[in-house]
Amino acid sequence: MAGSTLASPSAEPAVAASARGVSVSPARETWRRFRRHRLAMISALVLGMLILGVVVGPFLWPVAINEIDFSAQLQGPSWAHPFGTDDLGQDILARMIYGGRISLAVGLAAMVVATFVGVIVGALAGMSRRALDPFLMWVTDLFLSLPQLPLLLLVIYLFREQLKAVFGLEGGVFVLIVVVIGGLRWMPVARLVRAQFFSLREKEFVEAAKASGATSWRQMVHHILPNAIGPVIVAATIEVSSAIIAESTLSFLGLGFPPDIPTWGRLLFDAKDQLDVAPHWAMFPGAAIFLTVLSINFIGDGLRDALDPRRVI
Amino acid sequence: MATYLIRRLLIAIPSLLAISLILFTVLALAPGDPFEELATNPNVPPEVRAALRAKFGIDDPVMVRYFRWLAAMAQGDWGFSFASRINVDSLILQRVPTTLFVVGSSQLLALAIALPVGIYAATRPYSLFDQIANTLAFVGFSLPTFFTGLLFILLFSIYLDWLPFVYRSDIAATGWRWYWEMLRQAIMPITVLGLFQAASYTRYVRSAVLDVVRLDYVTTARAKGLSEQKVTIRHVARNALIPVVTLVALQMPAVFGGAIVTEQIFRVPGIGSLLISAILSNDTPVVMAVTFVFACLVVLFNLIADLLYGWLDPRISFR
Numbered sequence: 001m002a003g004s005t006l007a008s009p010s011a012e013p014a015v016a017a018s019a020r021g022v023s024v025s026p027a028r029e030t031w032r033r034f035r036r037h038r039l040a041m042i043s044a045l046v047l048g049m050l051i052l053g054v055v056v057g058p059f060l061w062p063v064a065i066n067e068i069d070f071s072a073q074l075q076g077p078s079w080a081h082p083f084g085t086d087d088l089g090q091d092i093l094a095r096m097i098y099g100g101r102i103s104l105a106v107g108l109a110a111m112v113v114a115t116f117v118g119v120i121v122g123a124l125a126g127m128s129r130r131a132l133d134p135f136l137m138w139v140t141d142l143f144l145s146l147p148q149l150p151l152l153l154l155v156i157y158l159f160r161e162q163l164k165a166v167f168g169l170e171g172g173v174f175v176l177i178v179v180v181i182g183g184l185r186w187m188p189v190a191r192l193v194r195a196q197f198f199s200l201r202e203k204e205f206v207e208a209a210k211a212s213g214a215t216s217w218r219q220m221v222h223h224i225l226p227n228a229i230g231p232v233i234v235a236a237t238i239e240v241s242s243a244i245i246a247e248s249t250l251s252f253l254g255l256g257f258p259p260d261i262p263t264w265g266r267l268l269f270d271a272k273d274q275l276d277v278a279p280h281w282a283m284f285p286g287a288a289i290f291l292t293v294l295s296i297n298f299i300g301d302g303l304r305d306a307l308d309p310r311r312v313i
Numbered sequence: 314m315a316t317y318l319i320r321r322l323l324i325a326i327p328s329l330l331a332i333s334l335i336l337f338t339v340l341a342l343a344p345g346d347p348f349e350e351l352a353t354n355p356n357v358p359p360e361v362r363a364a365l366r367a368k369f370g371i372d373d374p375v376m377v378r379y380f381r382w383l384a385a386m387a388q389g390d391w392g393f394s395f396a397s398r399i400n401v402d403s404l405i406l407q408r409v410p411t412t413l414f415v416v417g418s419s420q421l422l423a424l425a426i427a428l429p430v431g432i433y434a435a436t437r438p439y440s441l442f443d444q445i446a447n448t449l450a451f452v453g454f455s456l457p458t459f460f461t462g463l464l465f466i467l468l469f470s471i472y473l474d475w476l477p478f479v480y481r482s483d484i485a486a487t488g489w490r491w492y493w494e495m496l497r498q499a500i501m502p503i504t505v506l507g508l509f510q511a512a513s514y515t516r517y518v519r520s521a522v523l524d525v526v527r528l529d530y531v532t533t534a535r536a537k538g539l540s541e542q543k544v545t546i547r548h549v550a551r552n553a554l555i556p557v558v559t560l561v562a563l564q565m566p567a568v569f570g571g572a573i574v575t576e577q578i579f580r581v582p583g584i585g586s587l588l589i590s591a592i593l594s595n596d597t598p599v600v601m602a603v604t605f606v607f608a609c610l611v612v613l614f615n616l617i618a619d620l621l622y623g624w625l626d627p628r629i630s631f632r
Binding site for chain 1: 328332335336339448451452454457460466566567570573577578588589592593600603604607608611612615
């Protein structure tokens with residue numbers, strides 16, 4: 001939000017874009033602008049490779065994640081085990097490929113939940129001209145002052161067993177973590193969407209739509225929302241990285257996924273007591289989390305530049 | 314000002330009530346039972362268990378229990394820890410100063426880094442310094458605290474052996490020696506938390522200063538012949554700080570979340586580690602009280618931010 005505000009009102013935007021004359025689709029224009037951001041391009045490449053790695057990894061590295069080998073405990077990286085082994089002699093690369101799938105999937109799914117809730121709440125608040133807006137904003141502020149991590153820890157610890165019974169071991173924890181992380185992180189998106197709606201709903205093109213008889217639903221979905229989508233995409237990107245961090249934090253505290261599902265945070269949790277003898281055990285998953293989060297954040301930054309039509313690049 | 318403060322406090326009350334209701338309902342709906350271990354303990358007859366349940370009112374409806382908890386809380390009775398067998402308030406009072414010390418020092422460290430770096434970077438946008446600072450800030454807030462914590466332990470405690478990695482509250486030393494040991498063991502938790510916050514604050518400060526730096530009143534100040542230093546500090550920084558204050562206040566839940574992680578890594582005996590151990594031992598009264606204390610701290614810091622806001626920006630009237 002702050003990034004898109006101009007330093008001074010005299011810097012009137014949009015002239016550069018229209019002067020070019022040639023009509024290109026918004027997606028293509030965004031891509032052209034995104035490519036200019038070098039770090040974002042590198043990050044997109046890195047993230048793409050990480051995703052490719054966890055998707056096709058099990059076919060290229062078909063080692064069982066729970067193959068216990070006591071003759072190879074806590075070994076450093078070698079040809080047999082490129083990322084070393086843990087205290088039970090399990091291959092860390094195989095575990096990281098498996099865990100990476102879950103960490104990334106949690107990040108994406110929680111982002112979808114958070115963005116979905118955020119857009120709905122923000123749009124409702126932004127369209128309402130009566131008591132709904134103050135009420136929704138009170139709820140948003142309330143959620144913002146909830147102690148998030150304690151609540152996350154609490155909910156997951158308390159309800160893990162019940163959901164395990166319904167969705168199975170992996171699915172239960174997955175659904176729970178996604179819903180809870182998403183449900184506690186929609187507020188920034190809601191505020192963003194509301195602010196966008198507030199400025200957009202007074203614009204002439206919305207008035208024109210209203211004058212030609214568009215219902216408020218149509219105004220919202222066809223006229224305002226498409227124009228508000230840029231900042232939402234950026235926020236949603238950043239949301240993926242914060243959800244990945246949130247999941248890793250939970251697992252790192254021992255309250256996320258159970259030990260037989262080695263997400264990256266869980267690997268760090270298991271590794272932290274053997275730090276002096278087997279530092280590689282913590283380094284590889286930690287570096288994976290760091291690389292993923294860093295590249296997503298850079299991509300978000302690139303998208304912010306690319307999707308802001310007022311910024312000339 | 315005083316009436317504003319009172320009104321803000323009155324507005325905070327329904328929020329705190331709603332938060333406590335949410336927390337209480339979550340806890341009450343959960344299947345965990347603090348007397349589970351008594352059920353499996355053959356030495357405890359079922360009548361005793363039933364009597365204990367009746368005494369703590371566990372079988373009553375949620376709303377009844379909530380109002381009972383609220384009434385007790387208002388009278389200063391925070392309940393009794395099932396696991397530690399002492400009153401919750403004394404347990405929390407033991408732990409809160411440590412957490413506030415670690416969190417407070419790390420915030421000071423974060424601001425001490427972020428303010429100069431952010432302002433300097435914004436006064437020279439797109440210079441080499443700005444680019445390096447920006448990239449480092451990105452790296453900084455992409456490094457989760459639990460990973461930096463482990464890296465610090467690996468580097469400073471295991472390889473270099475400079476700093477202890479377990480925080481002890483019972484240092485057997487007096488006088489200067491005690492302060493020295495205290496400082497040595499607090500360095501790592503404070504730095505881990507401080508650097509993480511510094512990274513995001515730097516970006517806030519930079520963009521806030523960039524928004525201000527090209528405004529006309531800054532040009533006026535320069536035209537009056539003020540030195541560049543005076544313009545930056547007195548004119549630019551002061552106005553740029555206003556949005557930063559709000560953003561810092563909005564970060565508070567994240568800060569306390571980070572405190573839980575660092576306390577857990579370095580075994581700092583604060584309320585964060587108390588919360589984790591209470592959750593793991595199903596110690597409902599302590600969990601409820603600690604989460605509520607976290608919520609109160611967040612609301613309190615938001616209030617402080619609002620007051621600071623008015624002090625920094627005289628255009629905002631306290632009505």
